[in-house]
Structure formats: structure tokens, C-alpha cells
Amino acid sequence: MKNYIINVPQLQSLQKRLGALCAWAICWIMWIYLLVPLVTLTSWMLGDKKLINQMRWFGGYKSLLELMQLYAFTLLIMIILWFGWIAIKLIRKSSKPTKSQQVVTDTELCEFYHVNAEELIPCRNARLITVYFNDQGRIIQLEPQLDKRGF
16 A cells, blocks of 8 residues: 655644644543543442442442433534534535636746746656655655656
8 A cells, every 4th residue: 555645743833733732632531531430330340349439439320320421412412513513614615616726837836846847847747756855845856757658
């Protein structure tokens, strides 16, 4: 399988890195919060004497059932919000014209990617192009690959 995703985390902005770190931490905290009552109940049912007081403090299995109803309700709200967000995105996408209707010239393309026009022209007719990047993520070389038929 070919790896088409360029994994260069040093090119991410500080804001994106902090956002990913916060999302990661929040997800792990929520996961642990959801598992603590189940671990406590399981150990109590298996006869672990150390967690009996903690099980009593939580209110026993009846409290766990109430908590599970709350979890199910929260999950239902999250699913509704997610589907709502998807519907809004689909509606906005269908009503907004795409940017692909704008025509970009070769000179604009070469200026944006800092590529010579002499390198771009042979790549237009090639079926396969090898692109070499530097450490900053800029294109340093384009290498068109001609297939066996010479196209």
C-alpha cells in the first residue's frame, strides 16, 4: 500500500498542536470517567473487599444504572448534534459554489508553489510525478515519470 499522507508535524502551527493536545486529553479524561464505575462494579461483583466502601459510596448498582441512563442520554445528544452538524455542512456545501470554478494559470501556479515553468510543462503530460520536498515542506524538484508506452 502506498502512503499518500505526508506526515510532517513540524509544519503544524502551535495553535493546531495545542488543539490536538487538548482534544486528546479531554477524550482520555472522558474515557476514564466512563470506565471508573464499571471497574468498581466489576471488582465488587468479583468479591474484592478493598472496593466495597467505594461501591457503597457510589450508591451500589442502582446508582450505576442511573449513571448508565445518563450516559445513554448524553450519547444520544452527542449523536443528534453530530448528525445535525453533518446536515448543516451538507446544506452549506450544496448552496455555496465551489472554488474549483476559478481558473488558475500556470504562472500563478508556479509562483504559489515556487516552481519553474520549465519543470511544470513536462509534468502536465506525465501519468506519474515524483515530488521532492525540503524540510520546510516546499517543493524542491518535480520529476515526471514516463510509463513504458512513452506517454
